[in-house]
Amino acid sequence: MKIVVAIKQVPERDAQVRIDASGKWIEESDLQYAMNESDAYALEEALQLKEKHGGEVIVLSAGPERVGTTIREALAKGADRAIHVSADDLRQRDALGVARLIAEAIRPENPDLVLTGLQSDDLGLGQTGVILAEVLQVPHASLILHVEKTDNGLKVKRELESGWFQEIELPLPAVLTIQSGGNKLRYATLMGIKKAKTKEMRTVTASDLGQDGAPVVVLEGIALPQKQRSTQLIEGDAKQAAATLVEKLKFEVRIL
Amino acid sequence: MSGILVVLEDRDGRIGRASWEALSAGKRLAQLTGKSLNAVVLGASTEALAAEAAAKSVGKVARIEHPMLRRYTADAYTIALHQFIQAEQPDYVVFPHTYQVRDFAPALAARMNQVLISDVVAFDDGPVFMRQLMQGRLTGNYRHAGGGLCLISIQAGAFRADAVEAGSAEVTRFEPQIEAAAIRTKPGEPFRGSAQTVDLGSATLIVSVGRGIKEADNLQLVKDLSDALGAELAASRPICDNGWLPMERQVGSSGQTVAPKLYLAVGISGAIQHLVGMKGSQCIVAINKDPEAPIFEVADYGIVGDLFEVVPALTEAIKAANA
Numbered sequence: 001m002k003i004v005v006a007i008k009q010v011p012e013r014d015a016q017v018r019i020d021a022s023g024k025w026i027e028e029s030d031l032q033y034a035m036n037e038s039d040a041y042a043l044e045e046a047l048q049l050k051e052k053h054g055g056e057v058i059v060l061s062a063g064p065e066r067v068g069t070t071i072r073e074a075l076a077k078g079a080d081r082a083i084h085v086s087a088d089d090l091r092q093r094d095a096l097g098v099a100r101l102i103a104e105a106i107r108p109e110n111p112d113l114v115l116t117g118l119q120s121d122d123l124g125l126g127q128t129g130v131i132l133a134e135v136l137q138v139p140h141a142s143l144i145l146h147v148e149k150t151d152n153g154l155k156v157k158r159e160l161e162s163g164w165f166q167e168i169e170l171p172l173p174a175v176l177t178i179q180s181g182g183n184k185l186r187y188a189t190l191m192g193i194k195k196a197k198t199k200e201m202r203t204v205t206a207s208d209l210g211q212d213g214a215p216v217v218v219l220e221g222i223a224l225p226q227k228q229r230s231t232q233l234i235e236g237d238a239k240q241a242a243a244t245l246v247e248k249l250k251f252e253v254r255i256l
Numbered sequence: 257m258s259g260i261l262v263v264l265e266d267r268d269g270r271i272g273r274a275s276w277e278a279l280s281a282g283k284r285l286a287q288l289t290g291k292s293l294n295a296v297v298l299g300a301s302t303e304a305l306a307a308e309a310a311a312k313s314v315g316k317v318a319r320i321e322h323p324m325l326r327r328y329t330a331d332a333y334t335i336a337l338h339q340f341i342q343a344e345q346p347d348y349v350v351f352p353h354t355y356q357v358r359d360f361a362p363a364l365a366a367r368m369n370q371v372l373i374s375d376v377v378a379f380d381d382g383p384v385f386m387r388q389l390m391q392g393r394l395t396g397n398y399r400h401a402g403g404g405l406c407l408i409s410i411q412a413g414a415f416r417a418d419a420v421e422a423g424s425a426e427v428t429r430f431e432p433q434i435e436a437a438a439i440r441t442k443p444g445e446p447f448r449g450s451a452q453t454v455d456l457g458s459a460t461l462i463v464s465v466g467r468g469i470k471e472a473d474n475l476q477l478v479k480d481l482s483d484a485l486g487a488e489l490a491a492s493r494p495i496c497d498n499g500w501l502p503m504e505r506q507v508g509s510s511g512q513t514v515a516p517k518l519y520l521a522v523g524i525s526g527a528i529q530h531l532v533g534m535k536g537s538q539c540i541v542a543i544n545k546d547p548e549a550p551i552f553e554v555a556d557y558g559i560v561g562d563l564f565e566v567v568p569a570l571t572e573a574i575k576a577a578n579a
Contacts, residue, residue: 013467013525016548017390026394094371095362118358122390124528125374127362130330134363139440140330142359159510160446161355163503167444179510181497217371218401220384225395225550228535231542231558238565242573245541248557249574253539255461255518256577 001055001149001172003046004106005079006116006128007039009063009070013121023221025091035070038117042178044185045147046115047078053149056080058109062102064088068201075196076188082201083109085209094215099131104209106136111173113154118143118177129177140175141168145182157182259292260285261346263337264309265354266299271308274352274412279312280419281376281410282350288383291347294318295425298336300326306427313423318344324434330360331439336432338367341405343430353409355509365407372407373398375528377414387411391527392550412509412532454488454504456512461487461520464507464534465495468523468544468563472500477567478522484574490514492530508533523563526551543567 011017012032020027035043046057059074061067062085071082085105090098106114114136119126133140145165146157153171159179160166188196206212232248234241250256262282264275279295286293292315297305302319309317320340324332333356341349351357353375365372378386382399385408389396400406456462463482469475482489489505496506507514508530519537524530526542526549534540535554542555543566552558559566 011390013391014546017393019394026390096366096369096371099366123396124388124391126358127372127374130359130362131366134366140363141441143355159355161509162513163449163511164446165449166446169442169444170440181493184499214402215371216369216400216402216404217373218399220397220399222389222394222396225388225392225553227553229540229554229556231552231555233552233558233560238561238569239573241559241561241566242569245557245559245570246573246577249518249541250577253518253556255539256574 001049001053001113002058002109002111003049003055003113003115004058004060004109004111005039005043005046005074006060006102006106006114006132007043007070007074008036008117008120009033009061009067010036010120010122019222019224024219025222033066033070035073036117036120038119038178038180040117040185041180041182042115042117043074043077043079044183045178047186048183049113049147049149055112058083058111060085060102060105062087062098062105063090071201072196073188075199075201076192077186078192081199084201084203085206086203087206089206091219092215094217095125095127096131097211097213097215099128100135100213101206101209101211102128103132103135104211105204106132113172114175116175116177118179129175133175136175138173138175139170140177141170142177143179144176145179147176258345258347259294259315260289260348260350261341261344262293262295262350263357264295264297264305265352265356266297266305269304271297271305272352272354273417274354274410276417276420277412277415278350278352278410279314280415280417283420284415285348285350285379285383288379288381289347294346296320296340298325298333310425310427311422312425313421314425316428317425318428318430320430320432322432322434324436324439327443328356329439329441329443330363331441332434333360334364334367335434335438337364339432340430341368346405349405349407351407351409353411357409361407361409368405370405370407372409373400374409375411376408377411388528391525392531392553393548411528413535449503456488456490456505456507456514459488459514459516461485461518462490462507462514462516463487463520463522464490464492464524465522466492466524466530467494469495472498474564475500477564481520481522481567481571481574484571484578485520487518487520492524492527521551521555522567524551525549526554
């Protein structure tokens with residue numbers, strides 16, 4: 001099976017984010033980046049499918065030069081080669097614009113399967129995979145925890161809400177968006193890291209792909225969220241804070 | 257039918273809570289834009305659903321009916337709604353941000369060269385649509401540019417489900433053309449993951465643990481705290497993904513929804529997927545080292561500090577208070 005995994009580089013989970021001078025995005029200069037969590041699970045699923053059924057895993061990421069580090073990490077974990085969709089203007093594109101860019105980069109590869117995470121940890125739109133399927137005109141299934149190859153295509157386990165699941169059968173080629181937690185993530189080995197340096201990483205640009213349309217949806221500005229409740233912050237060292245909280249639980253919340 | 261079209265979802269034969277919240281968001285949008293509010297239900301047999309919707313103060317309720325809408329598929333829903341939207345030309349389509357909507361609405365929008373503004377929590381004049389970024393650490397203000405149909409989905413809990421008054425709406429029917437060959441996926445019957453032995457929904461006290469606990473071996477600290485309180489132990493998704501606690505202890509959009517008297521969140525940053533499962537709690541206490549963590553936006557009491565110091569101290573203080 002030839003599998004393309006679309007991964008995104010996002011600010012590290014614990015990164016302190018600050019609004020930049022434009023008020024439209026966060027200060028990027030001092031940020032650390034990591035592979036988007038559900039994309040890491042998509043990569044893991046692809047690697048396991050390759051181990052079982054053979055084939056090739058191609059990792060694809062769109063973004064500025066810095067995404068190269070995340071691509072190398074994926075190659076070190078076992079992806080065979082990579083495509084970097086070089087674009088410094090991703091933020092000016094909406095979900096459809098980004099998906100079209102990725103779709104055009106995938107199209108010449110003609111893969112059997114495209115995997116991506118269900119949602120990014122930064123923008124959280126949760127749309128790229130589903131739009132990709134629409135643009136590539138192939139079927140899709142979202143929120144997938146388990147993938148099994150069958151004679152006619154795939155049988156996948158889809159997460160529904162509140163602890164329910166569902167099996168879905170679909171033909172190939174297809175797009176799946178992967179939910180976190182379906183597999184255990186592997187670490188890159190030293191050998192893998194060494195090998196990654198020699199693997200092919202092809203770069204294509206947005207203009208190579210002919211994708212420069214105007215966005216339909218625009219992010220006009222960002223702000224700190226409004227508090228939904230007024231929080232009493234409890235001060236002091238651990239012992240004092242614990243004692244104060246117990247008082248509150250006793251006399252204000254009345255559960256002790 | 258220009259105006260605002262709210263897509264209501266079938267939940268076990270009834271209209272789900274998230275859909276009523278979306279209808280309430282639609283009402284607010286109608287007030288903001290001066291447009292009419294209408295609703296639509298989809299299925300193989302929609303009479304009961306439509307009657308439920310028509311008992312609300314909306315202009316029209318349309319029944320999109322077709323045998324192939326009996327069980328949800330992205331293909332059938334996308335085709336049916338696309339045809340309905342082409343025929344009726346609404347200005348806005350409002351969805352509840354459910355797993356089902358996430359599965360097809362982005363494709364439906366793309367089919368019309370539009371983009372869904374997903375997971376909206378509020379809106380303002382313009383209209384400007386607000387949604388969360390960076391796992392709830394920031395809010396983004398989005399605008400639909402370029403004219404044409406605007407599609408949005410509404411986050412669970414962001415609008416009040418009971419905000420739309422009773423009324424008596426006209427019910428219409430729409431029969432989409434759906435070819436069997438156009439349905440590419442074969443959906444199975446929904447099933448429960450495992451026998452649910454823990455009912456967090458009825459717990460009065462919950463101690464819940466998140467990523468901040470770092471390692472499975474550290475869980476004992478939190479277990480000791482929940483034992484001292486006589487509370488149920490729960491967790492955010494990553495803890496269950498790692499297999500440190502069983503899935504049935506997970507609180508959030510993919511787990512259980514809880515509303516205890518006390519929800520004590522330990523090392524949980526408060527990503528929206530978690531918050532939707534617990535923000536209805538009567539009292540929320542958060543212990544987290546990051547003062548910027550979104551959990552503090554919903555907390556009544558907060559301790560900014562190292563959980564590895566605070567939790568054992570709290571366990572001791574509770575034991576002493578109970579002694």
